[in-house]
Each structure stands twice: as C-alpha cells, then as structure tokens.
Amino acid sequence: xxxxxxxxxxxxxxxxxxxxxxxxxxxxxxxxxxxxxxxxxxxxxxxxxxxxxxxxxxxxxxxxxxxxxxxxxxxxxxxxxxxxxxxxxxxxxxxxxxxxxxxxxxxxxxxxxxxxxxxxxxxxxxxxxxxxxxxxxxxxxxxxxxxxxxxxxxxxxxxxxxxxxxxxxxxxxxxxxxxxxxxxxxxxxxxxxxxxx
Amino acid sequence: xxxxxxxxxxxxxxxxxxxxxxxxxxxxxxxxxxxxxxxxxxxxxxxxxxxxxxxxxxxxxxxxxxxxxxxxxxxxxxxxxxxxxxxxxxxxxxxxxxxxxxxxxxxxxxxxxxxxxxxxxxxxxxxxxxxxxxxxxxxxxxxxxxxxxxxxxxxxxxxxxxxxxxxxxxxxxxxxxxxxxxxxxxxxxxxxxxxxx
DNA sequence: ATAGCCATGTAACCAGTTACATGATTGA
DNA sequence: TCAATCATGTAACTGGTTACATGGCTAT
Numbered sequence: 319x320x321x322x323x324x325x326x327x328x329x330x331x332x333x334x335x336x337x338x339x340x341x342x343x344x345x346x347x348x349x350x351x352x353x354x355x356x357x358x359x360x361x362x363x364x365x366x367x368x369x370x371x372x373x374x375x376x377x378x379x380x381x382x383x384x385x386x387x388x389x390x391x392x393x394x395x396x397x398x399x400x401x402x403x404x405x406x407x408x409x410x411x412x413x414x415x416x417x418x419x420x421x422x423x424x425x426x427x428x429x430x431x432x433x434x435x436x437x438x439x440x441x442x443x444x445x446x447x448x449x450x451x452x453x454x455x456x457x458x459x460x461x462x463x464x465x466x467x468x469x470x471x472x473x474x475x476x477x478x479x480x481x482x483x484x485x486x487x488x489x490x491x492x493x494x495x496x497x498x499x500x501x502x503x504x505x506x507x508x509x510x511x512x513x514x515x
Numbered sequence: 516x517x518x519x520x521x522x523x524x525x526x527x528x529x530x531x532x533x534x535x536x537x538x539x540x541x542x543x544x545x546x547x548x549x550x551x552x553x554x555x556x557x558x559x560x561x562x563x564x565x566x567x568x569x570x571x572x573x574x575x576x577x578x579x580x581x582x583x584x585x586x587x588x589x590x591x592x593x594x595x596x597x598x599x600x601x602x603x604x605x606x607x608x609x610x611x612x613x614x615x616x617x618x619x620x621x622x623x624x625x626x627x628x629x630x631x632x633x634x635x636x637x638x639x640x641x642x643x644x645x646x647x648x649x650x651x652x653x654x655x656x657x658x659x660x661x662x663x664x665x666x667x668x669x670x671x672x673x674x675x676x677x678x679x680x681x682x683x684x685x686x687x688x689x690x691x692x693x694x695x696x697x698x699x700x701x702x703x704x705x706x707x708x709x710x711x712x
Numbered sequence: 713a714t715a716g717c718c719a720t721g722t723a724a725c726c727a728g729t730t731a732c733a734t735g736a737t738t739g740a
Numbered sequence: 741t742c743a744a745t746c747a748t749g750t751a752a753c754t755g756g757t758t759a760c761a762t763g764g765c766t767a768t
Binding site for chain 2 (some may be wrong): 397423
Binding site (some may be wrong): 335336353378383 | 719729
C-alpha cells in the first residue's frame with residue numbers, strides 16, 4: 319500500500335493533524351493521490367502502532383482537541399526504503415470510458431448529460447492547476463530541486479485534465495454531430511520520438 | 516461497481532467464456548478497464564446468480580471444458596439502466612508520482628531505474644496503440660457510430676500513454692541534468708479554449 | 713435556521729490482489 | 741524439459757467506500 323507512504327511524505331514535509339492531512343490531500347498532492355478522512359484516521363492509527371509516526375494531544379478551547387502527528391526516525395527510514403522499491407503499474411479503470419464504448423446502447427441525451435458534467439469538472443480542475451502554475455513559472459530558473467519535482471507533478475495534472483477535456487469534446491462532437499476526428503492522434507514528428515527509445 | 520457492467524458490455528458485443536473475457540480485457544477494452552481472471556470468474560458467478568447472464572457448458576476433448584456465457588434480456592436492461600446513471604469520478608492514485616514528489620529523499624539512481632522501467636512500458640503501449648489506430652484511419656469517413664466510439668477510447672489511450680512519456684522524460688531531465696521545463700504547460704491559445712466553458 | 717468548517721472516529725460492506733490449486737496440450 | 745496457452749476456480753487478505761455518530765463555532 320502507498321497511502322501509508324503518501325502520509326509519511328506529507329508528514330515529512332510538515333507535521334499536522336489527521337484533519338490537516340485530509341485538507342492537504344485535497345490540494346497539492348491531490349493531483350495524484352486521494353484519500354478520504356476515514357481512511358486517513360485509520361491509517362494514522364496503524365502508522366502510530368508501527369511507530370512510524372508519533373503524536374501529541376493538543377487540547378484546544380474553542381476548537382476540538384487534536385492529535386499533532388510527526389514522522390519518526392523509523393518512519394523516515396521506512397519511507398526511504400519504499401522509495402527504492404520497484405513501483406507497480408497502477409491500473410486505469412474508467413466507468414465513463416466503458417459507457418462511451420457502449421454509447422450506441424444508451425440514450426444519447428442521458429449520456430450527453432454525463433459527458434457535460436465531467437467536462438465541467440475537468441475544466442474547473444484545469445483552471446485551478448493553470449492558476450497554480452504561475453507560482454512555479456514566476457520563479458524561472460530559481461526553482462529548487464524540490465520545487466522542480468513538484469512542478470513536474472503539477473504538469474502531469476495539467477496534461478491529465480487537458481486530455482480528458484479533449485476526449486470529452488471529441489465525444490460530444492460525435493454524439494451531437496456524428497463527426498469523428500480524422501487526423502491521427504500523433505503526427506510523424508512525434509512518432510520519431512517514440513521510436514528513439 | 517462497474518466490473519459487472521464492463522462484462523455485460525463485452526458479452527453484449529460477443530458471448531464467450533471467462534477465459535475469453537480475460538483475454539479481451541487485456542486487449543481492446545484494456546485501454547480503460549482491467550480485470551484479473553480471478554475477479555472475472557467470481558463476477559460471472561454473481562452475474563449468473565442474478566440472471567443477468569446465462570451459460571451453457573461446452574465439453575471439449577483436447578481442451579478443458581468451458582462455460583459459454585451470453586447476456587440475458589434482464590442483463591441487457593440492467594446495462595441500459597446503468598448507462599443512464601450518473602458516473603462517479605474515478606480517483607487517480609499514482610505511487611510513482613508520490614515518489615517523484617519526494618524524489619529529494621530518495622537515492623537518485625534507484626529512482627531513475629524505476630522511471631526508465633515505466634518509460635519503456637509506456638512507450639511499448641503507445642506503439643501498440645498507434646498500431647491499432649491505422650485500423651480506424653484507413654476506413655476514413657466510413658466509420659460506423661460504434662467504430663467511432665471505439666476509436667475515441669483508443670485516442671484516449673494514446674493520449675494517456677503520451678502524457679506519461681512526456682512526464683517521465685521531463686523527470687529524467689530533472690534528475691540527470693537538473694533542468695526544469697521553462698514553458699508553461701498550456702499556451703494562451705489553448706487557454707482560451709478552457710475559458711470558453 | 714442552515715450550512716460550512718473544525719475535529720475525530722467505528723462498522724459494515726464492496727472491490728481488488730495475492731497465493732494456492734489443478735491439469736492437459738503444444739511448441740522451442 | 742521448460743514455458744506458454746487453454747480453462748477453471750477457492751481462500752485469505754488488503755484497500756477503499758458508505759453509512760453512521762458526535763458536537764461546538766462562525767458566518768449568512
């Protein structure tokens with residue numbers, strides 16, 4: 319499992335409560351890892367049992383008490399070990415693509431609704447990400463290694479959203495106007511790049 | 516769950532055994548849905564219990580006996596109902612991106628190995644997909660609605676692989692030469708496209 | 713009043729992976 | 741002889757979702 323390790327990465331960067339972590343999973347690291355608060359709390363408990371994290375109880379007036387977690391030395395070395403391990407391919411299972419594949423069996427109107435809903439969501443995400451990008455671009459050459467890494471993951475997020483938008487737009491065109499894209503997805507120039515493996 | 520429905524889609528297209536299905540999940544529909552044979556056999560049993568599929572036993576000499584499954588009328592209407600239902604967002608969890616995000620904590624050599632392994636896999640997939648594409652392009656305007664839908668899902672697969680390749684190449688450049696991409700991911704022209712929501 | 717944020721959790725369930733199990737045929 | 745293909749499954753486990761549960765504070 320990697321949720322354990324994703325949490326360790328976050329705590330290595332900055333300690334915090336389960337609640338803090340669940341917020342952070344919705345922002346930066348949410349480009350490529352998601353977790354619900356239920357999962358996070360259970361995982362933190364396991365991590366604490368394994369001594370990979372430690373916490374102190376912070377009592378607060380005005381707000382509920384909270385547990386402030388930080389990574390331990392053991393956690394750091396577990397994280398480092400995990401970083402060296404080979405990484406499995408993640409599978410991609412998309413129910414929406416299954417529906418598109420079987421679109422001829424569906425009511426076109428109902429499918430279009432679903433496409434539009436998703437299109438709006440991906441456009442919103444993309445706008446958000448493009449907004450984040452200026453942070454890195456303004457700094458130009460002066461990006462640290464850490465920042466550069468994070469910028470690359472953001473670029474991945476941007477590409478991901480952009481792809482979905484293109485796919486959904488092409489699907490809309492097909493369903494509303496019956497037109498299919500005629501050009502190959504990749505042109506000769508880019509194809510050269512593949513072959514130079 | 517959608518594995519049920521993915522199976523129904525496949526059986527609607529063409530009946531077959533569990534083994535056949537597991538092969539088909541590795542090919543065409545594998546662009547966007549994956550399933551292991553263990554999952555498939557268990558799911559087929561449930562589908563048969565629910566009367567969404569039917570099967571006959573085919574005894575074979577020379578080869579093991581098999582169960583030939585086909586979709587039932589009830590299965591067809593369950594499938595149709597599912598196609599109208601709203602579709603949940605799939606979450607994207609990528610351990611490799613988590614590792615990249617935390618690359619400064621890792622041994623660069625070990626990480627590079629992982630990147631290269633993935634890069635090779637994505638390049639191989641891309642070549643495979645680009646090969647499939649000619650099937651659709653040769654037919655030009657003459658694509659049926661069904662074929663056009665399938666072509667769109669293939670295009671999605673091509674984009675997906677291409678993205679990973681770009682991301683992994685940028686990461687290699689960062690890890691080996693310390694260079695970060697300077698240009699914004701999307702230029703102004705394409706950005707207009709986003710805003711015209 | 714009503715919703716949203718802060719803050720934590722449990723329990724039941726569903727989905728997916730890994731390990732184990734069998735056994736014949738075909739091609740290198 | 742070894743690996744691959746055909747063909748089916750069970751069992752244990754891990755990971756993730758949904759539903760349920762509590763409760764004060766702040767802003768509209």
